[in-house]
Amino acid sequence: xxxxxxxxxxxxxxxxxxxxxxxxxxxxxxxxxxxxxxxxxxxxxxxxxxxxxxxxxxxxxxxxxxxxxxxxxxxxxxxxxxxxxxxxxxxxxxxxxxxxxxxxxxxxxxxxxxxxxxxxxxxxxxxxxxxxxxxxxxxxxxxxxxxxxxxxxxxxxxxxxxxxxxxxxxxxxxxxxxxxxxxxxxxxxxxxxxxxxxxxxxxxxxxxxxxxxxxxxxxxxxxxxxxxxxxxxxxxxxxxxxxxxxxxxxxxxxxxxxxxxxxxxx
Amino acid sequence: xxxxxxxxxxxxxxxxxxxxxxxxxxxxxxxxxxxxxxxxxxxxxxxxxxxxxxxxxxxxxxxxxxxxxxxxxxxxxxxxxxxxxxxxxxxxxxxxxxxxxxxxxxxxxxxxxxxxxxxxxxxxxxxxxxxxxxxxxxxxxxxxxxxxxxxxxxxxxxxxxxxxxxxxxxxxxxxxxxxxxxxxxxxxxxxxxxxxxxxxxxxxxxxxxxxxxxxxxxxxxxxxxxxxxxxxxxxxxxxxxxxxxxxxxxxxxxxxxxxxxxxxxxxxxxxxxxxxxxxxxxxxxxxxxxxxxxxxxxxxxxxxxxxxxxxxxxxxxxxx
Numbered sequence: 001x002x003x004x005x006x007x008x009x010x011x012x013x014x015x016x017x018x019x020x021x022x023x024x025x026x027x028x029x030x031x032x033x034x035x036x037x038x039x040x041x042x043x044x045x046x047x048x049x050x051x052x053x054x055x056x057x058x059x060x061x062x063x064x065x066x067x068x069x070x071x072x073x074x075x076x077x078x079x080x081x082x083x084x085x086x087x088x089x090x091x092x093x094x095x096x097x098x099x100x101x102x103x104x105x106x107x108x109x110x111x112x113x114x115x116x117x118x119x120x121x122x123x124x125x126x127x128x129x130x131x132x133x134x135x136x137x138x139x140x141x142x143x144x145x146x147x148x149x150x151x152x153x154x155x156x157x158x159x160x161x162x163x164x165x166x167x168x169x170x171x172x173x174x175x176x177x178x179x180x181x182x183x184x185x186x187x188x189x190x191x192x193x194x195x196x197x198x199x200x201x202x203x204x205x206x207x208x209x210x211x212x213x214x215x216x217x218x219x220x221x222x223x224x225x226x227x228x229x230x231x232x233x234x235x236x237x238x239x240x241x242x243x244x245x246x247x248x249x250x251x252x253x254x255x256x257x258x259x260x261x262x263x264x265x266x
Numbered sequence: 267x268x269x270x271x272x273x274x275x276x277x278x279x280x281x282x283x284x285x286x287x288x289x290x291x292x293x294x295x296x297x298x299x300x301x302x303x304x305x306x307x308x309x310x311x312x313x314x315x316x317x318x319x320x321x322x323x324x325x326x327x328x329x330x331x332x333x334x335x336x337x338x339x340x341x342x343x344x345x346x347x348x349x350x351x352x353x354x355x356x357x358x359x360x361x362x363x364x365x366x367x368x369x370x371x372x373x374x375x376x377x378x379x380x381x382x383x384x385x386x387x388x389x390x391x392x393x394x395x396x397x398x399x400x401x402x403x404x405x406x407x408x409x410x411x412x413x414x415x416x417x418x419x420x421x422x423x424x425x426x427x428x429x430x431x432x433x434x435x436x437x438x439x440x441x442x443x444x445x446x447x448x449x450x451x452x453x454x455x456x457x458x459x460x461x462x463x464x465x466x467x468x469x470x471x472x473x474x475x476x477x478x479x480x481x482x483x484x485x486x487x488x489x490x491x492x493x494x495x496x497x498x499x500x501x502x503x504x505x506x507x508x509x510x511x512x513x514x515x516x517x518x519x520x521x522x523x524x525x526x527x528x529x530x531x532x533x534x535x536x537x538x539x540x541x542x543x544x545x546x547x548x549x550x551x552x553x554x555x556x557x558x559x560x561x562x563x564x565x566x567x568x569x570x571x572x573x574x575x576x577x578x579x580x581x582x583x584x585x586x
Binding site: 062064083084085086087088089093094096100101102103104105106108109112113114116118120121122123126127130133134137138140141160176177180 | 432435436439440441443444446447450451453454455456457458459460461462468472577579580582583
């Protein structure tokens, strides 16, 4: 197993690279000197016991939290102080641990909201260039329909998102995030609380997404999922990065076993 | 037309013109509150800014007061929109990043400041005496009040229809969709690259511009403005209109404006009729009470208003 990497990799510019990230809440360091990277087209796992700081790390990468110190590059651009709504422009899409669909809006609208650079999202084009807006909307709708079909929710396209089950919400979020054509997708526990048959769909879709291009960084507790999806995993515990390596190797690492089981030191 | 019809027609058109001016303010508030959830309790301030901006630009030169550029009325109306929209944008820019409460406090402050400036900046606003000789559209018809009122009614009706259509387009556009998304879940909207502050700012400035336009139209219809026309009871009325008509619904905003204005006018007539002249000033408070009762009843019986917000879908999706 490789030692924990202290420097971002040199040579190929990674899709995501974070260096020495620290996030303190008062005296507690939820994320403590974490350095990770994700290459283009890679599927990388992020595991660790509850409270390890995985979601906090996600929130730092996605811009929902500002790091106390450290740096983040997306596609080579330094973004650590950029607000959350600007990260998508650097190619970062995400889903949430507890899905956040727009409950009162239809599924198709939910997905269409993921589209970027729509002229109709500015005020004036709606008044002075309605044809262009209509044309873009049609293209946007067709693409959103395809994505809903991709996650097998197309039959519910005109229903409000509030009727969806928890697993279906995760699929809807996946489609919505894909609408923006991200270069890197952050998935926060895509398999948690999902029934086995739907889980198969979600896993298949993630593999298929990755085959089409985007890199994926996924938080997951289910090790079967991690082993099936990832070539590489990072393990966090108590805010720190414990180790990094192939999933099969990592689960046998004594430090990891200790962190999960809290047993005697190895 | 027989002679005895002229009086009622003149009164009805006069009433409707003012109702539609209020409807325009109410449409502006609907963009801010109904669609975006921005709590503006200083509506009257933005109306007053529009009224004074247009008045200063279009009145004939007058001694001892700045302005009086005798520009065309239309220029005044546009300037009113720009002035109120710009002040809204400024107020929004400094408060919209903060918690919602601060917008309420700030807008209330703006309304008070505007009124105090109108009252005291004599060289600009004419002080307590206000601004007179504001040019009126169709002034050549003024000798026939019924005709004058009807012509003005037609003009403002056109303005309200244009504004209504423009706002409906926006509500059902991708822009409106983003606004709803931000209202439903701001974090999720941000993860999709939507900047909530920018959208709120746009909605606030747009609403403010409409309030300014309404202020200007009202000022040009009456021909005279003074600080006492712009007190917070106007803000209260417009809020009542929006809540009664249906917050989030443009048609509701217009209908609510008509209803509350009707109640306001009718209660005024009834009080004038029933109460001895020496008590009339004090009895006027009953009119506010009447609106308050209507408002309270509505909130209990029909909290979403007469026509509540509809589930909106992009108009480009509705078509199939």
